[in-house]
Amino acid sequence: MVDQISARLQGLKPLTEKMLGLAPKLRRKGLRKAARQAMNVVRDDAKARAKAMDDPKTAEKIFRNIVTQEAGRQGQREGGVVMRVGIRGGAGSNQHSKDASGNPGGDTRHWRYIEFGTQSFAPAPFMRPALSTNVNTVTDRFVRVFTQEIDAALKGA
Template sequence: MADTFDLQGFDSAIAKLRALPVQFRGKAGRSALGKAARLVTNAAKRNAEGINDPETGRKISDNVVQRVRSGYQKRTGDIMISVGVATERGAIPKGNPDTGPKGNTPHWHLVELGTEQMAAQPFLRPALEGNVDQVVAGAATNLERELDKIAKKAGA
């Protein structure tokens, strides 16, 4: 996957963004990117369902989440939404007990990346790589819609 993207189709959205007051710009971007990121989140959940262990109640797919990185936004001014697997903080309990549905899955990265004992079974990376075009197109479309809604409210 490429490290850079040539975004096309955002010209009118950028013009609308510049016309809005600064306090409204972030909301439109977060909403549009959140909707676009849901494509990756849903694909990651589908991919993870295929690798869940049927003998345990815990499922990696239950813990796939997307989050707005507000700290990053405060530092840089850029909006970042990440898709990953939520796990409980702290040490992994001895024996890694099965806590049932929605249970902690601290081993997810071992499944994604593999170990010397086990081949990798990636589910996050393919979720993004297979949906890049749809995510970019969805972000552009959703950003246009959000900006139109905000402009309509501000003009009313």
């Protein structure tokens, strides 16, 4: 089962009107910065949750592989900026030979078994709660940073 989290932003009309006064390149730059800083809240919470449950006896550290990155192709498809929080090497399958040990936290492809569980192992989610508990903080940070970026760009223009 896939959990979906949605958020509704209201009261952004003045911000949207300011944004339309900027060149597309400046808009994108401001959007990227605001989205990255907002999603870093989720990244930091996910790191803290992963660190708390990480096994100190193993060399692999999931929290070191948690990163924020832009999803460029998805952003182009959707006509905007898409930021995501994920785990380096996390999309690889444990059955394939691709080596993920070069990541800072080592080979942590097993994270999905912890997050989603298996038939013999109960799930202990740390990524999904990191987003669901921070939705308001993320949206507030996005709006604050994006407003600052737009104001700075308009002053410079």
